[in-house]
């Protein structure tokens with residue numbers, strides 16, 4: 161993907177998380193990556209800039225280690241999480257961080273979103289995982305980079321597939337979601353908030369946390385993503 165097109169898509173994606181109510185104030189950020197050139201380049205939201213006034217030239221371009229290549233504004237304060245996820249999950253092309261209400265509530269409760277319905281199963285093949293809380297050492301050493309590290313650790317140690325589970329809850333913080341592109345990452349962040357709200361209400365109504373029978377979840381996930389889709393545990 162050429163950078164000018166990626167810039168436009170990352171700008172639109174950042175405006176979309178605001179328009180969809182997923183990012184009150186500036187509590188959220190979207191990035192995209194262009195892996196087509198010799199050096200992968202990340203395009204990310206500038207820190208603290210109002211989505212409504214954001215322009216393509218405000219976006220910041222960095223390399224995969226977060227070194228700024230282009231841009232006069234400060235990159236999002238979550239840059240190191242985004243770049244670590246691009247290094248750890250080579251399949252992804254876009255990352256979204258939001259503070260959407262219900263997904264953030266599950267993250268603050270340090271509880272995974274249970275696998276309760278087919279709406280969930282269409283997009284997330286399994287409970288939406290929650291990370292371990294960062295240790296004091298991880299917070300003090302590098303909070304943002306270690307936020308990415310605990311996400312990567314949760315998927316690696318859990319044998320989880322970031323394609324079949326395109327999002328996570330960072331314990332005590334809020335959700336991150338990803339996809340093949342910035343706009344697909346926004347779709348996943350939007351669905352994550354919707355299934356978080358549904359699960360919250362279902363649990364209040366007494367839904368068994370045992371959740372959906374595996375065969376129903378698998379049927380719906382494969383129906384949406386095709387018989388060759390990767391899903392579930394690796």
Ligand SMILES: O=C(CO)[C@@H](O)[C@H](O)COP(=O)(O)O
Nearest residue numbers: 186187188189207208236237
């Ligand atoms: O999680 C946080 C703060 O808790 C951040 O996501 C900010 O809410 C957004 O920061 P910028 O992207 O504007 O730097």
